[in-house]
Amino acid sequence: MNKKLLEQIKEHSKPSEILPVKYIIKSSIEFIKDKKVLFLSFFSQDEEENREKAMYKVFMWDRKYITQKLQEDGSYKWSNACMENLIRYYSWQSKPVAACSTSREKENIEEFLQINCSNVGDELRAIRRFQNEIMQEKLNAKHEKIKKKIDEVMDKVPPLPKDFDKWVYNGPFDYSRYIYYKREGKNIDTFCTECKNEFMIPETELTKKKIRHNNNGTCPKCNKNIVYKAVGKSTRVNDWAEFAIMQNYEDGFIIRYFSGAKEYKKHYRNPTLEYSEYIREIYTFNGKSLNVKKYEYGWFFQTGGCRWCEDSSKYKTPKTYLYTRNLKRILEGTRWQYSCMYDFAKAVNQLYVGKFLEEYLKHPQIEYLIKFKLYRFVDEKLSTFYTPIWNGINFEGRNIKEVFDIEKELFLQMQRLDLDSDGLRLIKKAVLMLNKVNALTDSQVKWIVSNVQTNHFCEMLKYSTPHKIIKYVQEQSSKKYEPNDVLADWCDYIRQCKDFKFDIENTFVLYPKNLKERHDEYMIMNKSKGLSKYDKKVKKAFEVLNKCYSYSDKKFTIRPANGVNEIVGEGHKLRHCVGQTHYIDGMAKGDRAIMVVRKVSDPDTPFFTLELNLNQISVSQCRGYKNCGMTEEVKKFIDKWKKTKLTEEMQKVV
Structure with missing residues (x-):
């Protein structure tokens, strides 16, 4: 409807009646170009507001409406807002906030909306219902347009490979293998969930220690690594995994993310394995620029239905197992053809797929890191939701010395041990502190990165040799006092000794017989005097x-x-x-x-x-x-x- 034609409708006169409501409604039925229009004026009864002119003028026709709102200067401004949002909501459900001044005014509303207003305030509720129905129709049409657009995209997604279920079982859920056992006199009845064999094992002193609930072991029939579960004690086991697959999609490809669960209850002989897809990312190129469109499976707005929706950032793409059997074919002819993504995925088992693709475009040198088999180094950098920080490496370097700032011998050690950035810092700092290239042996580096914090170890290198540090920490360790805690306490103990001005070069002081006891003793001796500054x-x-x-x-x-x-x-x-x-x-x-x-x-x-x-x-x-x-x-x-x-x-x- 043309707004200028609506403005030509003659305004209603100020009502002479006084009613116990905030707004008095005046109405009339007008005809504009053969279209029937219900014209409503809401006059305020509030003394602080303009009572000479209508606060709101509402025009309703067919399945449409529009409103004019009175401004401070006496002019009107057009608005698409419904009356429910213009008049405070609670008033619609409590005492009437608006009513017609005469029966004729009410009859106009009844005639146009085809209703019967028997109670005071019914006319306002009818207006609200009419406008809400129109808004819902508009919203439904908008939703259908969005759904259609999404469905057109989803219809092009290819089916999963025939061997995908088998891969899920043997890949992401490879760890989900158990032997359920039950002791019967001098024998142990066992059942392997992997090979489905049921067998009996004679009870011995060795089996008493080995076959215990949640202990690791190996199935004697299929030679698979398993975990022992006691029948009756383990009534519910839930294993879960995240996994993904890349597939061709038009001129690009799609990454599909799944979440799965394998459940063992009393039916441990026949566990259930179920999975569902919840993220799809479509990668396409527009010239040289990469476009990534993400979709999520979940609630479609507030409609109460679950389906594929546009990205709402509800889910973050996880670190996941990747189906690699089609990977080389998918990447062939793309910018990632020589990225070594296949080798990396096979080596690390789980990766952030999208992060790898994005970072490779920024740093194609990742290919060489993977070829050098520095899998942990690359995996550590990519294992973050945020932008990876490639500290410890200079991508502009022309040789090993410039890239890693280390000599060839250290790089070969880094390569042999597949060290991450923490391990790289360790061997570099050890060389500086001990002033020799082969400062740490391979076995020493392995032990350090697996058991303690490297910064603590480097701190102790000021006072002792790598061999003596490792030996002493191992001697002081126990099940309740792990090597990392031992080394941290040792560093604290040395600082305490310095505070007390003890001679740290004295081996009796440097290597206390009972580190924890001496550490705790010196801790109590430390007072808070002099700390107020x-x-x-x-x-x-x-x-x-x-x-x-x-x-x-x-x-x-x-x-x-x-x-x-x-x-x-x-x-x-x-x-x-x-x-x-x-x-x-x-x-x-x-x-x-x-x-x-x-x-x-x-x-x-x-x-x-x-x-x-x-x-x-x-x-x-x-x-x-x-x-x-x-x-x-x-x-x-x-x-x-x-x-x-x-x-x-x-x-x-x-």
């Missing part, structure tokens, strides 16, 4: 760090220590070393942050303390009462905190 800087650091690193979930909360007294109190109450000068001085200088972990239900009682290295944005250690290691619950919480906070801060630092 740091308090102002620590409190200032708290204000900055609290914004960056504080985090909570339903059970636990973590935040920076708010002052020297809290740091010292934390150490005293938990009987660990955080209250000593070294930690307080580090926080005051901005080198480290002392984070306190508390239970949400008891936020004032010390629970665990974490040391955060602010130079590397990494966790140095996390200890509880009497230097105990993290429980599984605390470890999971710290992992969530690291993913949420540390990765973001690392990006800012870079």
